[in-house]
Amino acid sequence: MVRFKKMSAxxxxxxxxxxxxxGCGGTKxxxxxxxxxxxxxxxxxxxxxxxxxxxxxxxxxxDTVNMIIDEVNKAGxxxxxxxxxxxxxxxxxxxxxxxxxxxxxxxGVLAIIGSSQSGTTLSTLEAIQKAEIPLVSAAASIKIVQxxxxxxxxxxxxHSDALVTEKIITYLKSKAITKVAFASMNNAYGDSGxxxxxxxxxxxxxxxxxxxxxxxxDTDMTPQLTNINRAKPEAVICWAIPPSASSFTxxxxxxxxxxxxxxxxxxxxxxxxxxAGDAANGVIFPVGKLLVAEGLxxxxxxxxxxxxxxxxxxxxYGARNTFGGxxxxxxxxxxxxxxxxxxxxxxxxxxxxxxxxxxxISGVFNMSPxxxxxxxxxxxxxxxxxxxxxxxxx
Amino acid sequence: MEDLKRRKRLRHSLxxxxxxxxxxxxxxxxxxxxxxxxxxxxxxxxxxVGLCLLMGYAGQISLGHAGFxxxxxxxxxxxxxxxxxxxxxxxxxxxxGTGLVAYIIGIPIFRLQGHYLxxxxxxxxxxxxxxxxxxxxxTGGPSGLTKSIPYLSIGRFELNTDFKYYFxxxxxxxxxxxxxxxxxxxxxxxxxxxxxxxxFAAQSLGVDTGKYKLQVxxxxxxxxxxxxxxxxxYITFISPSPFGLxxxxxxxxxxxxxxxxxxxxxxFGVTAITLLTEGLKYIVPKMIPQAGGEYExxxxxxxxxxxxxxxxxxxxxxxxxxxxxxxxxxxxxDVTSGDK
Numbered sequence: 001m002v003r004f005k006k007m008s009a010x011x012x013x014x015x016x017x018x019x020x021x022x023g024c025g026g027t028k029x030x031x032x033x034x035x036x037x038x039x040x041x042x043x044x045x046x047x048x049x050x051x052x053x054x055x056x057x058x059x060x061x062x063d064t065v066n067m068i069i070d071e072v073n074k075a076g077x078x079x080x081x082x083x084x085x086x087x088x089x090x091x092x093x094x095x096x097x098x099x100x101x102x103x104x105x106x107x108g109v110l111a112i113i114g115s116s117q118s119g120t121t122l123s124t125l126e127a128i129q130k131a132e133i134p135l136v137s138a139a140a141s142i143k144i145v146q147x148x149x150x151x152x153x154x155x156x157x158x159h160s161d162a163l164v165t166e167k168i169i170t171y172l173k174s175k176a177i178t179k180v181a182f183a184s185m186n187n188a189y190g191d192s193g194x195x196x197x198x199x200x201x202x203x204x205x206x207x208x209x210x211x212x213x214x215x216x217x218d219t220d221m222t223p224q225l226t227n228i229n230r231a232k233p234e235a236v237i238c239w240a241i242p243p244s245a246s247s248f249t250x251x252x253x254x255x256x257x258x259x260x261x262x263x264x265x266x267x268x269x270x271x272x273x274x275x276a277g278d279a280a281n282g283v284i285f286p287v288g289k290l291l292v293a294e295g296l297x298x299x300x301x302x303x304x305x306x307x308x309x310x311x312x313x314x315x316x317y318g319a320r321n322t323f324g325g326x327x328x329x330x331x332x333x334x335x336x337x338x339x340x341x342x343x344x345x346x347x348x349x350x351x352x353x354x355x356x357x358x359x360x361i362s363g364v365f366n367m368s369p370x371x372x373x374x375x376x377x378x379x380x381x382x383x384x385x386x387x388x389x390x391x392x393x394x
Numbered sequence: 395m396e397d398l399k400r401r402k403r404l405r406h407s408l409x410x411x412x413x414x415x416x417x418x419x420x421x422x423x424x425x426x427x428x429x430x431x432x433x434x435x436x437x438x439x440x441x442x443v444g445l446c447l448l449m450g451y452a453g454q455i456s457l458g459h460a461g462f463x464x465x466x467x468x469x470x471x472x473x474x475x476x477x478x479x480x481x482x483x484x485x486x487x488x489x490x491g492t493g494l495v496a497y498i499i500g501i502p503i504f505r506l507q508g509h510y511l512x513x514x515x516x517x518x519x520x521x522x523x524x525x526x527x528x529x530x531x532x533t534g535g536p537s538g539l540t541k542s543i544p545y546l547s548i549g550r551f552e553l554n555t556d557f558k559y560y561f562x563x564x565x566x567x568x569x570x571x572x573x574x575x576x577x578x579x580x581x582x583x584x585x586x587x588x589x590x591x592x593x594f595a596a597q598s599l600g601v602d603t604g605k606y607k608l609q610v611x612x613x614x615x616x617x618x619x620x621x622x623x624x625x626x627x628y629i630t631f632i633s634p635s636p637f638g639l640x641x642x643x644x645x646x647x648x649x650x651x652x653x654x655x656x657x658x659x660x661x662f663g664v665t666a667i668t669l670l671t672e673g674l675k676y677i678v679p680k681m682i683p684q685a686g687g688e689y690e691x692x693x694x695x696x697x698x699x700x701x702x703x704x705x706x707x708x709x710x711x712x713x714x715x716x717x718x719x720x721x722x723x724x725x726x727x728d729v730t731s732g733d734k
Contacts, residue, residue, distance in 0.1 A: 051691060088675060089690065094636050098629050099430055099672065102556070106427040119538060119633045126542070126630040127430075130554070141537060150542065186527060188537040188633065 041082040042343055044334065045104030047114035047124065048138075048327070052092030053216075056242070056271060057116040060324035061138055062087065063317045065113070068331050078339050090115055094123035105131045110338065111348055113330040114138060116323070118188050121156075128153055134349040136334055138326035141192050145372035155352055155372040157329035157362055159288065159380060161196040164265050167286040167380045168197070168237065169204035171262075181210040181233035183224055183248065185240040193239035193264055209233050214244060221248045225255055235259050241266035246275035253279040260284060265380075269321035273388050283385045284393055288362040290325045291390040292383055305359050325361030333358060333365065402579075408658075409575070413568060420560045429556040433628060435668050436563035440570045440621040442648045442660035444614030447574050449646075450654030451583060452610045453590035455512040458519030459645050462615040464637025465492045465522055466622030468533060471632045475541040482546070485623040489616045496615030500608045507593075519642050526634035538633025546627045553627075563624055570617055575657045577613070582606060651701055653708020662709045666701075670694060 046065055049058035069085045077083055086107055090097035097115050101124035104112050111134040115121045118141035125144070128135045129152065137144050137156040144156050172180065182197055184190030190213070201208055210231035212224035221244075228236055236259055238248050245267050252261055263272075263285035273280045289296060293306035309328060310320045333355055334348070341347035355374060358365040363379020384393040420429055441463055448454050469488035473479040479487075503514045526533050534540050545554045546562065553559050577583050588596035589603045596603050626632050644667070652663020674690040682689055705712030 091671075091691075094631075094633065095434065095625075095629070096671070099427070099434065102430045103427040106425050119635055122538060122631045122633070123629050143537065143540065186536060188535075188635075191530070191536045 039077075039081050041084040042078060042338060043084045043086065043107065043109045044331075044338075045107070045109035045112040046085060046087040046331075047090050047097060047100045047104070047112065047120075048087065049092040049116040049120055050089035054092040054115075054117045054120065056269065057138075057323040058089070058092070060269075060313075060317065060321050061114075061116055061327035064313065064324035064327045065331055067312065067316060068328065068335075072335065078335060079342070081343075083335070090120050092117065092120060094119050097121075098123045098127060100124070101127045101135075105133055109133070110343055110345055111136070111334045111352075113327065113334060118144060118192070125151070125154060133345055134334070134337075134352055136330040136352065138323070138330050141188065142196075142373075148370055148372065151372060153349055155330075155333070155367065157333065157360065157365070157373075158326045159265060159362060159375055160373055161192045162200070163375060163377060164286050164380065165193070165197045165200040166204075166377060167382070168262060169200050169206060170377070171284075171286070171382050172206055172235065173204065175235075175260075177234045177260075178205065179207050179209050179232070179234045181212070181228040181231055181236045182208050183212040183214065183221070183228065183236065183238045183240075185216050185244050186213045187216050189241060189266060190239045197237065197239070214240075214248070216240075216244050218244055219247050221251045222255065225251055225257065229255065229257060233259060235262055237262045237264075239264045239266065242269070242272045242275050246272055246280070249276045249283060250279045265322065269323065270319040273385060278388075280385045281387060285383055286380045287383050288322050288325060288379065289381050290320055290322055290361050292381060292392050295392050301359055301364060302361075306361060309361055322362070329360035329362050329365070332360060405575070409572065412661075416564050416568065417561075420557055426556050429560055431668060431672055433556055433560050433563050435664050436560070436567045437621045437625050437628070438645070438648060438664040438668065439567045439660050440563075440624075441618045441645055442652070442664050443567070443570045443574050443657070444617030445645055445649045446652070446654050446657070446660050447577065448610050448614045449649055450656075450659070451578060451586040451590060452607050453593075454607055454611065455646075456515040456611070456614070457512050457639070457642050457646070458515035458517075458522070459614070459618050460637045460639065460641035461519035461522035462492050462496065462618035463622040463625070463641065463645075464526060464634070465495065466619030467626040467632050467637065468526060468622075469619075470623035471539050471543045471626040472532060474627075475539055475543050481544060481627060485620060488623050489619045492619035493612050493616045497608065497612045500611045504604050504607050504611070516639070516642075519639060523634055523638050526637065533634070536634060538631060543626050543630045543632070545630070559628055563628075566620060566624065570620075571657055571661075577610075578657065582609070586610060647698070651698070651708055653710035653712070655707070656710045656714075659708055659710045666709060670697060 048061045049055060050062050065085065065087065069083055072078065073082050086104060086109060088100040088103065090100050097120040101112065105127060112128070113136050115124065116138055118139045121137040121139045121144050122141070124135070129150065132153060135154050137154065138158055139156060140158045140161055142160045142162055145151050145154055182194065184194045194211070198208065210228045210233060212227055214221050214224055236252070236257070238245060238261065240248060245263060249261065261283050263283055265285060265287045267285055268287045268291060289300070289302055290306050290310060293303065293310050296303045309325070313320050313324060333352055336355070336358065337348045337351035341351045353367050353369060355365050355367040363375040365374040366376070367374035382393040383390050419432065423429055441459060445456060445459055448456055466488040469491055470481065470484045473484040473487065474481050499518055503511060506514055527536050545552050547553060553562055585596065585601045585606050588599070588601055589606060593603055648663040648667045649660065650663070651666055652659035652661070671694060674693055678690045678693060701709065707715070
């Protein structure tokens with residue numbers, strides 16, 4: 001028995017060593033494979049928050065990217081070159097994300113897409129800028145692409161919070177609402193929303209009569225809502241993602257508050273409706289057009305692209321969501337640039353920056369040397385949840 | 395007596411050998427990704443050496459070390475990016491400040507015993523994390539520092555590559571190991587071990603247990619703070635998320651897996667855990683295509699459980715025990731065969 005134990009211990013150690021050695025030998029085997037084909041494949045890297053806190057974003061992004069790469073490769077690749085994708089999971093961890101970026105750079109990828117969240121993107125930028133490799137992020141924070149002088153190689157496809165807040169202010173004005181309460185989750189996402197909304201409200205002549213915060217893991221926001229109700233706002237804005245966004249909404253209905261409830265684009269997935277149930281009905285939020293693709297006017301330039309993506313994604317992976325759309329845009333922008341520029345990192349970057357009238361999922365992109373996001377206000381619509389379905393708000 | 399001297403010589407030559415390996419390694423490994431993994435290992439090693447000193451020798455559990463680690467990172471980050479303080483002075487200020495915090499808070503904490511101490515450090519770590527999240531004007535709140543943190547430089551020589559940074563990080567880590575080694579083999583170290591063995595016995599022999607525990611706690615907090623500063627200048631961006639409770643637990647896991655009762659434990663523990671997570675990222679997708687990060691976490695957990703079942707004293711002691719057992723059996727076999 002004792003001997004068995006010791007043998008097992010040795011076995012475990014050998015196993016671990018084996019894993020490590022195999023891990024180190026990684027890059028070699030991959031290059032061996034490439035020589036077999038006639039045209040050398042183009043290598044593209046991706047980092048997503050596939051596990052951990054950001055997984056509700058990272059998983060649809062992973063699925064979308066896999067779907068597109070399959071499609072492109074089956075159709076003969078880019079200029080006859082197959083696309084070889086190296087996808088890494090950063091476990092929603094900033095340190096691991098920084099390491100993942102270095103790993104991809106070492107493997108000689110031409111461009112990188114990701115990460116899913118602002119923090120995990122920002123921690124990779126040091127390596128990206130130094131290695132001079134184009135990165136297209138799927139995360140929201142404006143800090144990813146500004147100050148533009150320090151972000152030469154960095155682009156992003158998700159709507160910036162500044163754009164979303166502007167959309168909300170425009171909507172409030174159209175409804176003649178001037179007094180609002182703002183509740184946000186206490187993390188990078190909610191914090192950025194609060195900052196941007198405060199600025200946009202001041203500019204747009206909207207007064208914030210109450211500001212409340214809750215933790216991402218909170219399940220009861222009754223105290224915050226009581227404070228909000230006391231301030232008598234004409235509308236309530238909630239900046240959060242599920243599950244806390246759903247709890248907030250459920251509490252809101254339980255307290256029977258009558259003013260309109262406006263959420264952020266953070267609830268652009270089915271999970272919000274599933275968790276909030278009937279309480280979700282009547283919620284209004286600004287979001288990319290994907291969720292209401294079929295309801296758009298036929299003249300909308302994005303309609304065909306949106307319906308096509310939604311159909312393909314839903315056939316394979318389940319309900320559509322805007323996060324997968326951000327990855328779609330990031331990858332397609334890179335592929336388009338790659339097609340024009342060939343395997344040259346500098347030229348790919350220049351081509352991404354020159355992207356004009358690119359019809360994507362999150363909107364029509366017009367990048368420029370001063371705007372590495374390239375989305376305009378009309379890329380968003382105001383959506384209302386009606387009987388558990390997304391419809392265009394009137 | 396001879397045996398003691400021999401052991402001391404062995405210890406010194408092992409450290410010398412390790413130092414040589416450390417300084418040759420970056421010349422052999424030219425892949426920047428592996429170098430960056432080694433940099434992270436070096437940073438974590440510095441923290442875990444301090445933690446091992448606290449846990450293995452003073453027998454005290456800290457669940458708040460990520461807080462100290464973050465304190466160092468934030469002092470460095472904020473002072474250098476917002477106030478243009480020299481990075482080296484900022485590191486020093488971070489270390490002194492964190493040491494002071496640990497010392498002051500340690501005075502009441504070390505009147506507690508057992509689980510209460512773990513809880514108190516847990517609370518301390520959480521409080522530091524909350525301050526990072528809430529003091530938006532200073533720390534930038536949950537979205538992290540707004541300005542980027544400068545590189546460290548020696549005169550005009552900027553430590554802006556993984557290769558250059560590697561040396562700085564490992565010089566610090568080696569200094570931490572050697573200092574810890576000296577502490578362990580000094581009067582304080584012996585006193586600490588007596589605390590670990592039986593606190594009452596130690597007290598009855600006139601060892602001021604509270605004082606020693608407090609000193610070690612402060613020292614380990616300073617280690618964590620310096621490591622945090624190095625992290626900040628390496629990644630050049632910080633937000634509160636790498637300094638939460640999970641990181642404290644990760645440090646604990648590294649310390650326990652490596653083994654608490656040896657200065658080599660931290661290096662083995664940190665290396666094993668870091669290479670395991672990075673290695674699994676390569677291995678798991680090869681074995682199960684289309685598998686996401688979820689599978690990696692499962693495999694990681696299983697391997698940790700196996701290590702803890704078969705090597706409960708950690709990898710270092712485990713290997714030594716296996717070797718000693720083997721030698722013992724061999725000697726036994728030699729003796730019996732000699733009889734014939």
